Amino acid sequence: MPKTDQRILALDLGTSSARALVLTADASPVPGALARHKISPAYGAAGEATLDLHGYVEGLLGCLDELQQNGHLTGISDIVLSSQWHSIVALDGSGEPLTPVIPWVDTQTVPLSLDSSFDEHAFHARTGAWLHRLYWTRRIPWLASIVPAASYAGLPDLVLERLTGERVTSVSIASGTGTLDLASGRYDEEALAVAGVTEKHLPPIVPTGWTSSLSPEYARRWPGLVGVPVHPPTGDGAASNVGTGAHDESTAAVTVGTSAAVRVVHPIEGAPELPWELWRYRVDDKRAVTGMAFSAAGNLHAWLTDVLRLEGEHREPVGVEVGSTRVIAIPFQAGTRPPETVPSASGVYFGLSFDDTGADLLAASLQGASLEIDRGLRMLDSLFGHQLEVVLGGGGIDASAWWRRCLTATFARSTTACSEPEVGARGAAAVALGLFPTPGGETSAPHKDDLDRVAELRPRYQTLRALAVQASHELPHNAELP
Structure with missing residues (x-):
């Protein structure tokens, strides 16, 4: 054959x-x-x-x-x-x-x-x-x-x-x-x-x-x-990176499924010194993957749309511009990954008012998750010494055009969507057999108005995030081991 x-x-x-x-x-x-x-x-x-x-x-x-x-x-x-x-x-x-x-x-x-x-x-x-x-x-x-x-x-x-x-x-x-x-x-x-x-x-x-x-x-x-x-077997994070087409140090893969991660694949030989905030695993005998993971992503979207009973087109933040909501959501419902030790049940919404809608809350949550992922991306930019290209993949990316636009604006760079949903399986095959898949999807540039709104939102988010981290360790019901 x-x-x-x-x-x-x-x-x-x-x-x-x-x-x-x-x-x-x-x-x-x-x-x-x-x-x-x-x-x-x-x-x-x-x-x-x-x-x-x-x-x-x-x-x-x-x-x-x-x-x-x-x-x-x-x-x-x-x-x-x-x-x-x-x-x-x-x-x-x-x-x-x-x-x-x-x-x-x-x-x-x-x-x-x-x-x-x-x-x-x-x-x-x-x-x-x-x-x-x-x-x-x-x-x-x-x-x-x-x-x-x-x-x-x-x-x-x-x-x-x-x-x-x-x-x-x-x-x-x-x-x-x-x-x-x-x-x-x-x-x-x-x-x-x-x-x-x-x-x-x-x-x-x-x-x-x-x-x-x-x-x-x-x-x-x-x-x-x-x-x-x-x-x-290949670990799913490593497989997903390679499966999206992000298989060298020029490109970061942002994958959004139940949880989310941003990662870069690179040679293990001569790898840059690992910052305390990032993890590093192996892809195979010659390559490693360095990145940051986040516990709230697709699970956050699924939870909120279920709680608010958002159906059909309302599973997107209809009518809300990226970066425009005055509500700030800190997506700590599932806590944070190490080395931070924020426990679960620490999610926070700041700035709620009676005229906020389900769309406002959903937009704030997706924006908060995007800003969390952006923290990791900027650390990887610094580690590898240049602004990384970005490939987006995973079920959360496929499910929400609004979220793709939000991520692109939050990252302040163009992003390419991976057209293949089964990135883990695809990557496992690529690692085992020496293949180099390409993303295959469309490339999107950030909208200028979105960039301006997110730039204005970012410092407020960072301030309120710090307050949420502090509060998570002071509330007695969150006293758990790291």
Whole structure:
């Protein structure tokens, strides 16, 4: 079969859905060749968030069954995976799960007792992570206080093991645990000591070029996939950047889904010194991704339109100009990501009056989220020494033309929209197979009047944001560990 006729099977392991889809040889989705399993995390009042591992994996396998039933699992040349970062499962001595999947949104933790000589700034520069509950340096001590585990693994590691029989991880997924020495691509000794484990308790790290194949059980179940190489998973943030077409240090990708992020992919060799405010993970053996993430984005839009019962055209801020609303929204409903320690339930609206409408509140919220993302973009501009080009991607971008215009004005530069919605799957294929996708969408320049209004709004937002941060730490109901 000619290479151009070959197809790629991509598995995308998200927090709200697990998907299996088929891509062409250049990583474009094959029309109709997508199956989705909805994921519903379970939440608790003490900050718990869990995913049912068995249900998750069986749902994903069902997606493959659906693709086969519809004739889409033929001519597959490669199997690639994109996965959420930061998940963890505690395992017993036989490799059986002792806990559900703990995803990034879980806020449970325990305090650490560290030697006074510990230098978190040096640790952050080396691992790209902080000692935050998001990472295994904090997750493992918390889990160890609950269950006597023999080892730990992430969701993508266990999915890969289920498919191939081999429990390994990639340098990209390992970097999201906060236990990787970014420069060497090996587990960091100090991070392991903080977590209270050794390398033998964690999945071995395999190089980007490693492949395996389906176990005999699944080779019988999906005959068209017999002998097809299965590639190591790529963290969803890294995959999304590459999938939008932002695969070098000239371009930042802004992706807006449930949460949001701004990131730049660059070589790990000679990487600029990492500022304290930014994180850094690995894309593959040769590249890293540096950026900032934000907890309020598409979830903010979905929440507010539901609360205000905004439907149809009113799911956009109809009649409100970008930057014009007098209401200032600080989008801390889900708190902030590290190194800031603003807890959840800290969202604030300033300047409300009786003549404000649902459209005003929605515009203020989207504007606030845009200004948050802009903080990260400007830090990346400074880090890489030039104004970065910007590619916009993700479901939130696709859903709101007003938000795209708002982001473009807030960034004060032209932006290019990625025309492909499945950027994670596309990026996983690109990383595994050495492809370089392009955005493919329209480029928009900021409107002058929008620029002027946002420039006037910005200092007010920054002042009120500082007040919201201060208040979040002074209110007693928000007293939680970072």
